[in-house]
Amino acid sequence: MSAAPQKAKAGAEKIAVTVSAVVPLNDLVTRFEFKRTDGAEFPPFSAGAHTVVEMQDGDRTRLNPYSLMSDPADRSIYAISVRRDDQGRGGSLFMHQKVKVGDAMTLTYPVNLFSLDLRAKKHVFFAGGIGITPFKAMIAQLEQSNGNWELHYACRTPALGTYADELTNAYPNKVHVYYDDQNQVIPLEDLLDGQPLGTHVYVCGPTGMIDWVHATAAAHGWPSENVHSEEFLAPQPGKPFEVRLCQSDITIQVGEHESLLEAMERCGVDAPFLCRGGACGQCETDVVEAEGDFVHRDHWLDDEDHASGKKIMPCVSRFVGKTLVLDR
Amino acid sequence: MTIQFNNETFRDDYSFRNSDWAIKRFPFPFHEDSYMYSVNMEQHRGGPEGSVYEKRFDVDEHYLSEMQDRAIVLAEDPLRCQSLPHMTLAGWDTLELIMVSKSEDYPELFELHRDGNRWRWVNKPMKIDHTFTFLDETTLPCGPLEYITRQTQGDFAVLDQRDEMLWMDAGMVTTQADWSLDFDIGMNFFEWHAPVPLAHEMGIFKRALKFLLNVQQGAPARRLNWTMTVNPLLDTSPENYHKWGIQKTTLTPENIGAKQHLRVELQTFFRLPRSNALLFPIRCYLIAFQDIVTVPKWGRRLHRVVRDLPEELATYKGFIANRPVMLDYLSQYDDGLPTSPGVWPDLETEPPLAK
Amino acid sequence: MSKFQFPESIASRPVYGTLEPRPGKAHLMIADAEGAEAILELASQDAALMAKTHIIYIPKGTDFSEKLRALKPAQFYEGPSYDASVQRIQKVLGDAHMGLQVYLAGTEGLMGQAMNEAVSAGIPASAIQTEHRGSVARRMQCVHCKGITEDVVTDPFVCSHCGLNLFVRDHYSRRLAAFQGVCIDAEDPGNVPEPVELYK
Numbered sequence: 001m002s003a004a005p006q007k008a009k010a011g012a013e014k015i016a017v018t019v020s021a022v023v024p025l026n027d028l029v030t031r032f033e034f035k036r037t038d039g040a041e042f043p044p045f046s047a048g049a050h051t052v053v054e055m056q057d058g059d060r061t062r063l064n065p066y067s068l069m070s071d072p073a074d075r076s077i078y079a080i081s082v083r084r085d086d087q088g089r090g091g092s093l094f095m096h097q098k099v100k101v102g103d104a105m106t107l108t109y110p111v112n113l114f115s116l117d118l119r120a121k122k123h124v125f126f127a128g129g130i131g132i133t134p135f136k137a138m139i140a141q142l143e144q145s146n147g148n149w150e151l152h153y154a155c156r157t158p159a160l161g162t163y164a165d166e167l168t169n170a171y172p173n174k175v176h177v178y179y180d181d182q183n184q185v186i187p188l189e190d191l192l193d194g195q196p197l198g199t200h201v202y203v204c205g206p207t208g209m210i211d212w213v214h215a216t217a218a219a220h221g222w223p224s225e226n227v228h229s230e231e232f233l234a235p236q237p238g239k240p241f242e243v244r245l246c247q248s249d250i251t252i253q254v255g256e257h258e259s260l261l262e263a264m265e266r267c268g269v270d271a272p273f274l275c276r277g278g279a280c281g282q283c284e285t286d287v288v289e290a291e292g293d294f295v296h297r298d299h300w301l302d303d304e305d306h307a308s309g310k311k312i313m314p315c316v317s318r319f320v321g322k323t324l325v326l327d328r
Numbered sequence: 329m330t331i332q333f334n335n336e337t338f339r340d341d342y343s344f345r346n347s348d349w350a351i352k353r354f355p356f357p358f359h360e361d362s363y364m365y366s367v368n369m370e371q372h373r374g375g376p377e378g379s380v381y382e383k384r385f386d387v388d389e390h391y392l393s394e395m396q397d398r399a400i401v402l403a404e405d406p407l408r409c410q411s412l413p414h415m416t417l418a419g420w421d422t423l424e425l426i427m428v429s430k431s432e433d434y435p436e437l438f439e440l441h442r443d444g445n446r447w448r449w450v451n452k453p454m455k456i457d458h459t460f461t462f463l464d465e466t467t468l469p470c471g472p473l474e475y476i477t478r479q480t481q482g483d484f485a486v487l488d489q490r491d492e493m494l495w496m497d498a499g500m501v502t503t504q505a506d507w508s509l510d511f512d513i514g515m516n517f518f519e520w521h522a523p524v525p526l527a528h529e530m531g532i533f534k535r536a537l538k539f540l541l542n543v544q545q546g547a548p549a550r551r552l553n554w555t556m557t558v559n560p561l562l563d564t565s566p567e568n569y570h571k572w573g574i575q576k577t578t579l580t581p582e583n584i585g586a587k588q589h590l591r592v593e594l595q596t597f598f599r600l601p602r603s604n605a606l607l608f609p610i611r612c613y614l615i616a617f618q619d620i621v622t623v624p625k626w627g628r629r630l631h632r633v634v635r636d637l638p639e640e641l642a643t644y645k646g647f648i649a650n651r652p653v654m655l656d657y658l659s660q661y662d663d664g665l666p667t668s669p670g671v672w673p674d675l676e677t678e679p680p681l682a683k
Numbered sequence: 684m685s686k687f688q689f690p691e692s693i694a695s696r697p698v699y700g701t702l703e704p705r706p707g708k709a710h711l712m713i714a715d716a717e718g719a720e721a722i723l724e725l726a727s728q729d730a731a732l733m734a735k736t737h738i739i740y741i742p743k744g745t746d747f748s749e750k751l752r753a754l755k756p757a758q759f760y761e762g763p764s765y766d767a768s769v770q771r772i773q774k775v776l777g778d779a780h781m782g783l784q785v786y787l788a789g790t791e792g793l794m795g796q797a798m799n800e801a802v803s804a805g806i807p808a809s810a811i812q813t814e815h816r817g818s819v820a821r822r823m824q825c826v827h828c829k830g831i832t833e834d835v836v837t838d839p840f841v842c843s844h845c846g847l848n849l850f851v852r853d854h855y856s857r858r859l860a861a862f863q864g865v866c867i868d869a870e871d872p873g874n875v876p877e878p879v880e881l882y883k
Contacts, residue, residue, distance in 0.1 A: 013546035043545055044424075044601040072602065109546040115604040117490055118414035121805055144463075145417070193708075195781040198805020221707030221782035223810030225491050274542065282542060407829075508826055514858040515695060522695035523854050566826045566865060570847060573869030649870075 011052065011063075011273055012108035015042070019103045020077065029130060029162045030096055033070070033079045034107060041075035047137035048230070049110035051078060052276060056105075057094050061265075064091040065232050065275050067204075068110055069133040071140040078107060081162060083130040088234060089257060111274050114204070114230035116141070121198030123149040126186060126213055128205020129156065132163055134230065135204065139171070150174045152191065154205070157181045188213065192220045202228045232277030233297055235259035238318045244325040245269060246288055260314035264328065271314065271328060278316040285312055285326050292321010330436070333392045333453060339400075344560035344614065350389055351619050355380045355592050356671050357552040361632040363641075365527045367536045372550035372596050380594060381550070384429040385480060386611065387437065392453055394481050394503070394562065401502040401563050402478070407510040408565075409474045411486070411498035418486045418498060419473035420463055421600035422607055426476045451479055473498055482594075482611030485509075487517075487540075489604055494540060496520050497605075503562040503612040505555045505591065506569065506646065525640045540606060545599045553593040556647040556654075560589055560614045579650050584657045585618030588650070590630070617657060625668060625678040627661030634658060687819055690882070692853040697791070699815040704729040707784040710736040711775060712756075713797040715765065717817030718789025719747030725786065726754045733757070739772060741765055741793065765793055772797060776804035788814045792822035792833060795860030808857060819881060824861035825849055831861055837878035839867045848875045 017034035024030045036042060045068055055062040070079035085092045099105070114134055116123060123142060125135045132153055142149045151174060155161035158179055167175045178184035192201070201222075203213040210229045217227045237257045244251045245264065254263040261283055264271045274280040278298030287310050296306045298313035305311050312319070312326070336343045346354070357363075375381025380388070401408055411419055427449055431440035439450035445462040456479065460467035468475045477484050477500035486498035494517040501509035512520040517537050518528075527533060543549050557564055558576045579587060591614055598607040621627035634642075634654055642648040663682040668674050689699075702725040710732060712722050719740060726733055737758040742748055748761050762768035776783075785801045787794040794813050802808050820834040830844025838851040842864065849864030856863070868875050 012544045044421075045545070046602055046604040049604070109544060110601070111544055112604045115489070118417065118488070118603065119412075119805075192781065196805070197776060197779050197781060197783065199781050219706055221705060221784055223807050225807040225809065226781065274544070280542070281538075508863075510829070511824070511826060511854070511856050511859065511863055515856070519695040519855075522693035523852070528694065566863075568827075570827050570866035570869045573866065574872065577870055 012111050014054070015107050015109065017078070017105055017107050019099055019101050019105060022099065022101055025081065025162050026160050028160060029081055029083050031069075031079055031081045032095065032099060033077050034105065035077060037104060042078050043109060044075060045072050045078075045110035045137075046112050046115055047072050047141040048114035048116060048134045049112035049137075050114075050134075050232070050275065051080070051110055052108040052274075053080065053095075054106040054108075055091060055094050055099075057090070057098070062089075062091045062094060063262075063276055064095075064234075065277055067114075067133040067137070067230075069136040072137055073140065073144055081130065081133050081136075083162075085234075089237070091234075111280070113275060113279050114202070114228065116147075116202075117200045117226075117228070119198070120200040121148065121196055122200070123147060124191065124195065124199060124201045125149065125151045125153075126188075126201060126203040126205070126209070127151065127153040128203075128209040129154070129160075130162065131203075131205035131209075132167075133204075135202070136163060136167075138202070139167070150176070152176050152178070152186045154178045154180065154184075154186055154209070188216050189220070192217055192222065200226045200228060204230050207231060230279070231299070232275065232279065233299070233316045234277070235262070235316050236297065236318075238295060239320055241319050241321070241324065243319070244289075244323075245328045246325055247328055254318070259316065260312070260318065264314065269328060273315060276315045278313055281313075283313055283315050285314055285328050286310065287312055287324070288327050289323060289325040290319070290321065291323040292319055294319055331387065331389055331391070334389045336390070336393045338393070338397045338560055338562040342559050342561075344390070344393070346615055346619055347389055351615065351622060352673060352675075353379055353388075354615050354620075355552060355594050355613055356620075356623075356626050356629075356673070357554040357592050358629050358633050359671050360669065361629050361667060362636050363633045364638075365530060365532050367532060367539060368551045369536075369539055369549050370551070372548040372598075380611075380613065383433040384548070384596075385426055385433070385482075385609070386594070387430070387434055387481065391481055395454065395479065397562050398478060398500075398502045401565075405567060408502050409471075409477070409500045410509060410513050411471055411473050412514065415473075415486055415488065415498035415603075415605070416465065416471065418488070418600050418603035418605035418607075419471055421602050421605065422484065422486060423472040423476040424462070424602075425598060425600065425607065426480050430480075454479055473500060480609075482609045485608040485610065486600075487606040487608055489541065489606060492541060493517060494537065494606060502565075504565055504610075505553075505557075505593065505612075506564050506566055508566045511566070523644075525644050526638070540597060543597045543599050543606060545601050548596055548598045550594065550596045553595055555591050555645040556650075557589045557591045557614065558587055558650070560616070562612060562614070564591075576646070576650065579653050581653060581656060584653055585621075586616055588617045588654060588657075589614045590617070590620060617654075621658075621661040623673040623675065624661070624681050625674050627658070627681065628663065628665065629667050631655065631658035631662035687815065687882075689815070689819075695855045696853045697795070697813070697855055697857075699794070699813045702786050702788060702812050702814045704732050705784045705812070707782045708735055709779060709782065710784045710786065711739070711779070712736055712786040712788070713739045713768075713772065713793070714787070715741040715789035715793040715817070716743040716745045717747075718787075718793065718814070719745065719751055719816075721788035721814040721816050722786070723747075723750060723754070737775060739768055739775075741768060741789075765796060769796075769800070772800050773804075776800060779804070785811045786814075787811065789816055790818050790820060791815065792820070792860070795822060795855075795857070799857060799860045802857065821851065821881065822861045823849065823851065823864040824856070824859050825864050827866060831859075832864070835864075836881055838881055839875060839878055840864070851881065 016037040020035040021033035050065045066080035082095045252267045274282040281300040295318040297316040380386045427440045430438040441448040448459045484500045487494040488497040499509045594611040736756040738756045823835045825842040828845035832843040850867040852863040854863045
């Protein structure tokens with residue numbers, strides 16, 4: 001139709017914000033609250049949504065996704081909780097060490113890859129560690145609509161139990177916390193057994209926990225549609241490699257500590273993305289030519305795609321070898 | 329500009345007419361002299377001033393009469409508006425999106441005053457001034473989706489998003505191109521498109537689905553679709569096909585210019601923020617052949633498109649039997665001159681008819 | 684009886700498979716007529732299955748009941764018609780827990796209606812197994828009057844409610860458990876072709 005052709009920019013729409021509160025919760029986790037710089041209300045969001053936080057770290061732009069954990073009904077703030085990762089790529093350290101109240105930052109509009117199934121007769125949440133954040137928003141949303149939910153939350157120690165006390169106090173009959181240092185384990189098999197038809201379970205936490213919930217549920221005859229999970233992968237460092245981008249007609253170098261997507265962006269290529277964590281599928285890129293091995297780390301492509309050598313998700317996956325040419 | 333609302337009918341005596349203003353802003357769907365399916369999506373962020381693309385929800389001279397026609401359809405068949413139980417939140421999302429958009433885009437026609445969840449909605453053309461509590465169904469006369477779409481032109485499908493799929497789980501459908509919400513409700517994207525020929529094999533729906541799953545909040549999209557309708561009948565429903573189907577046989581060389589209408593759907597797509605559902609408004613615009621051919625470029629092009637359309641598509645769009653009489657008429661307005669690219673009328677630059 | 688191979692069709696038309704045992708501590712099997720054969724074959728694949736199984740069976744004039752009973756399912760119910768069995772099916776689903784495996788076998792009408800109950804109870808359609816056996820008759824909805832005509836075997840057919848002559852489409856609604864019937868002579872009243880047996 002071309003009524004007014006406008007090329008979509010990569011990523012979701014952006015919102016200029018000011019840091020309104022920095023609240024350390026324990027040794028590892030700090031909450032950051034944001035107000036809109038223009039004073040307006042934030043867009044409403046659905047529980048489970050994330051925002052991509054743009055960090056200006058010197059001349060480097062970092063883009064990290066974090067679950068929105070504030071109450072979706074409160075349009076005056078957006079809040080995220082960030083776990084410090086001393087071995088990570090530096091985004092969480094930047095948030096913890098550099099970000100102060102009053103700083104100007106940029107968030108994207110909410111994107112939801114982990115939404116509630118509103119048909120569910122009951123919602124059962126399994127959280128591990130910082131995986132509690134999306135459930136904070138889900139609980140707030142379900143409380144407003146009288147939803148039927150319960151939370152099972154595994155933490156390392158009471159001192160690191162982010163929001164554990166707050167949630168337990170607010171919903172003593174619905175929140176169950178399990179502490180590793182007291183040898184408490186989520187009784188998953190018992191919990192999966194006996195749930196009414198139409199129950200949906202949601203899991204957010206370490207990879208091992210997500211796999212455990214999926215596998216146990218499948219073994220108990222649960223349909224895969226009733227088991228939801230979200231895991232953002234952080235790109236892992238790896239050997240530098242060279243990539244030819246044939247549409248853009250340039251050859252770029254991917255450094256040890258940057259992702260292929262980040263390298264493309266650094267070189268001015270407007271590559272599509274949403275989650276930057278291997279989950280949403282937006283950055284899927286066709287491989288034109290490859291001589292070497294792919295290091296696929298995404299959750300988007302299936303095994304067949306991975307084996308085909310015809311596609312790559314540049315947000316988390318890498319390449320080791322002689323030649324890589326991409327259709328970008 | 330102030331819109332002068334027509335008093336007209338889309339049934340019985342068919343007094344529907346397009347003004348010169350409406351003809352010039354008609355969303356002509358063919359950007360070149362031929363047509364084939366494509367995903368043809370673009371961002372829905374305004375368009376040229378006065379065009380149907382300018383506002384998020386276009387309001388035109390047919391507004392009041394279309395709402396009157398919708399009320400008649402719903403009185404006869406309440407199943408045209410349905411919402412599965414889990415879609416109520418998406419209904420509120422829809423109400424919020426439309427009320428906010430219309431009050432911002434047409435402040436002289438619509439007002440929204442919000443004090444927390446206490447909302448006052450003023451629809452001046454329809455003489456509605458209603459105060460209600462947002463997210464409380466008991467404060468509206470009907471469900472939120474039905475309430476707001478009784479006041480908004482176009483059909484509405486509300487699509488739930490689950491398991492990397494879209495599900496038609498709610499809608500208001502009274503101006504449809506021959507599909508039934510009552511039959512299709514609950515279907516997934518591929519199922520409700522199942523009767524469409526060729527496009528599945530072409531991979532159109534796979535690509536369209538991938539695009540739509542990724543339509544994000546704050547970044548709506550749009551595309552056009554089209555078909556043909558004899559008489560300006562908005563409610564070409566399967567439910568009533570046994571009543572209106574016969575009208576397709578009434579075309580003659582004498583009446584075709586007035587009776588045969590090109591029917592264009594402006595389809596838009598909005599991510600709904602609270603429910604994460606996708607709102608799919610399908611706005612129907614009708615134009616008589618005799619009005620299209622007043623734009624020389626459109627007359628030339630429509631003839632070529634109708635002439636060269638594959639048989640399966642002409643059958644699916646329901647005009648295979650009428651194609652010969654349509655071509656006899658349209659060929660009078662095709663002098664063989666080239667046409668300028670794009671959909672716009674280009675009245676100043678395109679030559680007048682040379683025959 | 685050999686299984687009927689439905690011709691390839693549009694995306695909304697259900698595709699049936701072959702029942703296979705799945706993990707789970709409770710199993711619900713609903714079948715009519717020759718659907719019993721699919722259950723007999725299923726039972727032969729897993730000796731432990733029947734002790735965890737509730738069978739709801741509508742014979743429709745066939746004589747498979749004794750063979751099914753001989754499988755010694757945990758519960759067995761023989762119903763005179765689907766309609767007579769619906770309340771029982773709803774009660775069983777209402778009491779069931781996640782992990783219940785549902786197996787449907789027999790005619791399209793039976794499978795479609797029972798699937799609708801299971802989906803309403805909270806089991807996704809894709810997790811419900813189906814196997815077609817027996818009659819290829821269709822359950823049709825008249826798109827005009829909304830009435831359902833059961834066991835349609837010809838195209839076109841006459842709507843048992845409003846009397847319109849309808850042609851048989853492959854467009855299928857899971858929610859209605861019915862195919863769509865549309866007036867065949869709307870554009871040429873009275874011109875109704877001779878009915879032809881389906882799939883002939």
